[in-house]
Amino acid sequence: xxLKFFGGIVWRYxxxxxxxxxxxxxxxxxxxxxxxxxxxxxxxxxxxSRVALFAKAAAKDLDVDITVFDADADRILIIRQxxxxxxxxxxxxxLIFPNxxxxxxxxxxxxxxxxxxxxxxxxxxxxxxxxxxxGPGKSSGCWVAQLIPDDEGSAVSITKxxxxxxxxxxxxxxxxxxxxxxxxxxxxxxxxxxLRKALxxxxxxxxxxxxxxxxxxxxxxxxxxxFLPRYPDTNIIWSANYRTTEGILRALATTNSQPGVxxxxxxxxxxxxxxxxxxxxxxxxxAGGHYVEGAWSVVMAYDYLxxxxxxxxxxxxxxxxxxxxxxxxxxxxxxxxxxxxxxxxLDKANFSRFSLVRNPQLKKYSFSLESVLSEIILx
Numbered sequence: 048x049x050l051k052f053f054g055g056i057v058w059r060y061x062x063x064x065x066x067x068x069x070x071x072x073x074x075x076x077x078x079x080x081x082x083x084x085x086x087x088x089x090x091x092x093x094x095x096s097r098v099a100l101f102a103k104a105a106a107k108d109l110d111v112d113i114t115v116f117d118a119d120a121d122r123i124l125i126i127r128q129x130x131x132x133x134x135x136x137x138x139x140x141x142l143i144f145p146n147x148x149x150x151x152x153x154x155x156x157x158x159x160x161x162x163x164x165x166x167x168x169x170x171x172x173x174x175x176x177x178x179x180x181x182g183p184g185k186s187s188g189c190w191v192a193q194l195i196p197d198d199e200g201s202a203v204s205i206t207k208x209x210x211x212x213x214x215x216x217x218x219x220x221x222x223x224x225x226x227x228x229x230x231x232x233x234x235x236x237x238x239x240x241x242l243r244k245a246l247x248x249x250x251x252x253x254x255x256x257x258x259x260x261x262x263x264x265x266x267x268x269x270x271x272x273x274f275l276p277r278y279p280d281t282n283i284i285w286s287a288n289y290r291t292t293e294g295i296l297r298a299l300a301t302t303n304s305q306p307g308v309x310x311x312x313x314x315x316x317x318x319x320x321x322x323x324x325x326x327x328x329x330x331x332x333x334a335g336g337h338y339v340e341g342a343w344s345v346v347m348a349y350d351y352l353x354x355x356x357x358x359x360x361x362x363x364x365x366x367x368x369x370x371x372x373x374x375x376x377x378x379x380x381x382x383x384x385x386x387x388x389x390x391x392x393l394d395k396a397n398f399s400r401f402s403l404v405r406n407p408q409l410k411k412y413s414f415s416l417e418s419v420l421s422e423i424i425l426x
Contacts, residue, residue, distance in 0.1 A: 091117050142165045164352070194347070262288055272301070
């Protein structure tokens with residue numbers, strides 16, 4: 048079954064131009080450049096296709112040769128690909144990978160043994176995995192940097208937007224219920240922390256309960272059907288991801304509650320459904336776009352290879368998620384539609400302007416997906 052990027056056209060583009068021969072051929076079509084980077088994705092799903100698209104665009108702007116390895120959702124395969132990339136005859140200058148099925152510890156340790164600079168993106172090592180190594184940015188180590196989606200910061204922004212929207216219409220105080228993912232999952236923990244930070248000290252607000260799910264639409268639907276009779280005055284429902292949002296909306300459709308009128312909801316991910324829900328008012332705000340970490344990780348790898356050295360204090364980047372609401376909906380939708388119709392539209396964006404080496408006047412990284420999307424829609 049064909050997977051989609053933001054519809055159908057991009058999938059065909061990837062099938063023809065990116066994911067053919069990923070195991071052995073570089074995806075870049077430009078001339079050989081100074082540095083060669085190996086970039087790993089777990090699978091060619093729509094999300095990871097976007098990651099690869101942005102990584103390739105940044106590499107092109109920085110004159111870096113990039114090879115994308117697609118693991119086809121296979122933990123053993125990604126380790127085999129990684130071991131091959133470490134071989135001297137492959138001549139990679141740096142490797143970039145996520146923590147797919149807890150493989151990061153093996154890959155980081157392998158890079159340390161072979162003195163290969165590496166960057167971990169889109170995830171932390173976390174969980175039960177215990178590295179024998181220090182964290183990124185140590186002067187003696189090859190684990191040079193790490194990029195993690197700013198789940199906590201995005202949750203703070205989302206919650207504040209929900210509160211502001213609700214306060215603009217509600218007169219009898221705010222009553223909130225949260226629907227989270229697995230209690231022990233790192234994104235759920237961080238997003239709940241952001242929720243609680245945003246709620247701290249808020250007057251006229253009652254947090255009724257936080258419910259935990261398996262991140263699925265069905266379980267969120269069942270939880271919502273269960274708590275609505277228990278908390279009938281609920282006027283804010285905080286959601287941990289787009290699937291839980293769909294379950295919440297489905298449950299509300301069985302009641303007299305009107306999303307966007309007497310109950311306010313958020314979502315995660317920036318896709319056609321979320322954008323349509325924002326336009327209709329069914330949801331107030333959404334966050335997403337962390338696929339752009341593909342580009343940011345290439346920028347950081349390039350800077351390192353060009354002589355930039357990270358310290359433990361600046362080696363970990365919490366990449367901001369794009370917050371989408373009605374005020375910037377048109378920009379985001381227009382840019383994503385252009386990417387859907389023509390992926391090469393991303394060439395309009397100049398990722399080299401985010402490089403600290405290319406722009407010595409910059410003192411720290413200021414990564415922004417919204418600024419990239421703004422460039423895409425320029426005539």
